[in-house]
Amino acid sequence: MSYWQGKIQIRGHQYSRFIGGPLDGITDSPFRQIVRKFSPENLQYTEMRHVASVAHPKGGQKALLFDQFERPISYQVAANELTYIASACEKILAAGVDAIDLNVGCPAKNVVRSGGGSSLMADPEKLKEILLEFRRCLPEVTFTVKIRAGYKERNAIEIAKLIQDCGVDALAIHPRLQTEMFLGQPDYNLASQVKAAVQIPVIFSGNVVNWKMAKMTYERTGVDGFLIGRGIWGRPWKLLELDQQSCGVDFV
Numbered sequence: 001m002s003y004w005q006g007k008i009q010i011r012g013h014q015y016s017r018f019i020g021g022p023l024d025g026i027t028d029s030p031f032r033q034i035v036r037k038f039s040p041e042n043l044q045y046t047e048m049r050h051v052a053s054v055a056h057p058k059g060g061q062k063a064l065l066f067d068q069f070e071r072p073i074s075y076q077v078a079a080n081e082l083t084y085i086a087s088a089c090e091k092i093l094a095a096g097v098d099a100i101d102l103n104v105g106c107p108a109k110n111v112v113r114s115g116g117g118s119s120l121m122a123d124p125e126k127l128k129e130i131l132l133e134f135r136r137c138l139p140e141v142t143f144t145v146k147i148r149a150g151y152k153e154r155n156a157i158e159i160a161k162l163i164q165d166c167g168v169d170a171l172a173i174h175p176r177l178q179t180e181m182f183l184g185q186p187d188y189n190l191a192s193q194v195k196a197a198v199q200i201p202v203i204f205s206g207n208v209v210n211w212k213m214a215k216m217t218y219e220r221t222g223v224d225g226f227l228i229g230r231g232i233w234g235r236p237w238k239l240l241e242l243d244q245q246s247c248g249v250d251f252v
Helices: 029-038 051-055 059-063 085-095 109-113 117-122 124-137 156-165 188-197 211-221 238-246
Strands: 008-010 013-015 018-020 073-078 099-104 142-150 170-177 202-205 225-228
Touching (some): 051 085, 073 085, 073 142, 085 099, 085 124, 099 117, 109 117, 117 124, 117 142, 124 142, 124 156, 142 156, 170 188, 188 202, 188 211, 202 211, 225 238
Parallel strands (some): 018 225, 073 099, 099 142, 142 170, 170 202, 202 225
Antiparallel strands (some): 008 013
């Protein structure tokens, strides 16, 4: 079986190598339901929600509005301290999800100013505490993490090893610094080094908007899968298109 005919395996579960990524204000529940009509089995991420908002007695109900039809689904959260993690995990699991993902790659200024997102890559000790608390709260559930190349400096290899050591099941990397936001060329060499440094699955995020880019990215990095974010914007059929083209089938 070729790489493209195979699946990505995360904690014993198999998924298509093409995964629906999170886009704030875009990949909400209605959008994910449209995607699901084209792609019944591809894993999809929710939009990012802070654990404090999920844990809130009233606001948390709105943050957890999604349909079971959207599954398999990975609920993405942000965290900058331990306080709300246990309560948020309890509520998310009760709502019915297939995985929880911690965003340690968000470059947004309001997120990093609060000590969350990609700023956690500059504070490994704090990140370790947060990772271990999530793993404690999710002993039987898939737990993944999304990172960047680094915050101000590239340290993705060291952070990836830390993530693996904390028992995380898979990681996604967007190989740009926080300061680069979404500009410039992704650091494919760094993504390749991260893939070589860990044994858990590595998912690539960034600029994979078509089959040509997916093929080139795999050849340069050897990653296990692809998080399709901006490529799916306005194109809810994109995961199906990529699945078919990767198997040599023309998408119509």
